[in-house]
Amino acid sequence: MITNKQTEKIRKYIKPYRIDDGKNFKLKNFDPDDTGEFSKSDKESLKEVLEEGIIQLRELQEKLYADDKWGVLLIFQAMDAAGKDGAIKHVFSGINPQGCQVTSFKSPSTEELDHDFLWRCNKNLPERGRFGIFNRSYYEEVLVVRVHPEYLGAQKLPDNDNNIWKKRFQDITQFEKYLHHNGILVRKFFLNVSKKEQKRRFLERLDKPNKNWKFSQADVKERQHWDEYMDAYEDMIRNTASESAPWFVVPANNKWYTRAIVGAAVIDALLSLNLEFPKVDKRHLVELQAAREALTNE
Ligand code: ATP
Numbered sequence: 247m248i249t250n251k252q253t254e255k256i257r258k259y260i261k262p263y264r265i266d267d268g269k270n271f272k273l274k275n276f277d278p279d280d281t282g283e284f285s286k287s288d289k290e291s292l293k294e295v296l297e298e299g300i301i302q303l304r305e306l307q308e309k310l311y312a313d314d315k316w317g318v319l320l321i322f323q324a325m326d327a328a329g330k331d332g333a334i335k336h337v338f339s340g341i342n343p344q345g346c347q348v349t350s351f352k353s354p355s356t357e358e359l360d361h362d363f364l365w366r367c368n369k370n371l372p373e374r375g376r377f378g379i380f381n382r383s384y385y386e387e388v389l390v391v392r393v394h395p396e397y398l399g400a401q402k403l404p405d406n407d408n409n410i411w412k413k414r415f416q417d418i419t420q421f422e423k424y425l426h427h428n429g430i431l432v433r434k435f436f437l438n439v440s441k442k443e444q445k446r447r448f449l450e451r452l453d454k455p456n457k458n459w460k461f462s463q464a465d466v467k468e469r470q471h472w473d474e475y476m477d478a479y480e481d482m483i484r485n486t487a488s489e490s491a492p493w494f495v496v497p498a499n500n501k502w503y504t505r506a507i508v509g510a511a512v513i514d515a516l517l518s519l520n521l522e523f524p525k526v527d528k529r530h531l532v533e534l535q536a537a538r539e540a541l542t543n544e
């Protein structure tokens with residue numbers, strides 16, 4: 247059980263990174279090196295807190311399943327090497343795999359390009375009682391596609407005008423409202439790594455033989471568009487943050503802090519649902535009692 251005091255603490259830690267209204271959002275006000283009130287020497291103790299959080303998360307997941315009203319959609323967006331995979335792996339390491347589906351969205355296939363841009367995501371939305379994790383998402387449509395507008399050509403759109411990004415922001419915002427009305431809680435995470443730290447991580451991938459497989463020449467090429475990506479991220483958050491589907495701009499230069507904040511935000515999301523195990527009615531209690539007697543007298 248999480249006490250009220252713990253809940254307050256969790257809310258306090260994540261508050262600086264939560265964007266419910268993007269009107270005045272400026273990415274430059276968010277420092278990728280930020281570690282809140284913690285320093286490197288707290289790294290191990292924060293890892294322990296995360297371990298405890300993972301246990302709490304498992305309990306909350308059981309309630310989510312038993313309650314069977316809400317599904318939870320968690321969206322992860324970031325530049326390469328920001329630590330999406332590691333954050334997902336760590337935060338969800340303790341939960342029941344049957345209640346959780348991770349979908350990674352890559353460059354769209356020809357079949358996917360023959361549909362509207364939300365189609366492939368729609369097909370992978372979580373059922374009630376379950377987590378759906380999107381490793382990249384429909385947000386790529388206002389990020390990579392915006393930085394490389396030539397990709398739009400392959401999308402065969404009937405009207406491909408200058409307002410396309412505004413329209414996509416509106417479509418996404420409406421879609422997320424629709425999800426909320428229908429019992430899918432949406433939380434979105436931008437792992438905010440710096441250009442310098444990305445370089446360090448790429449070089450590490452080159453230096454360490456067991457990390458070589460992670461290295462991709464394409465990622466280095468994409469890095470040349472860094473500033474355009476940051477502008478696209480800023481505009482995306484400005485236009486798509488909402489109270490029911492907030493963005494979390496999570497500092498990502500220190501993995502131990504990133505994971506703690508993501509973990510805290512996911513716990514907070516579940517607590518906000520006030521989940522309870524379904525109450526058993528009187529008739530059912532009588533049935534349970536009869537079953538107990540039958541088993542005892544066998
Ligand atoms: P990792 O590198 O850790 O495996 P990743 O998410 O970077 O994870 P990749 O296969 O390297 O996976 O990259 C997927 C690529 O697909 C990214 O460059 C992304 O921008 C691109 N992509 C995703 N969605 C779209 C889209 N709708 N249109 C065009 N490109 C997209």
Ligand code: MG
Pocket residue numbers: 326462465
């Ligand atoms: Mg990649």
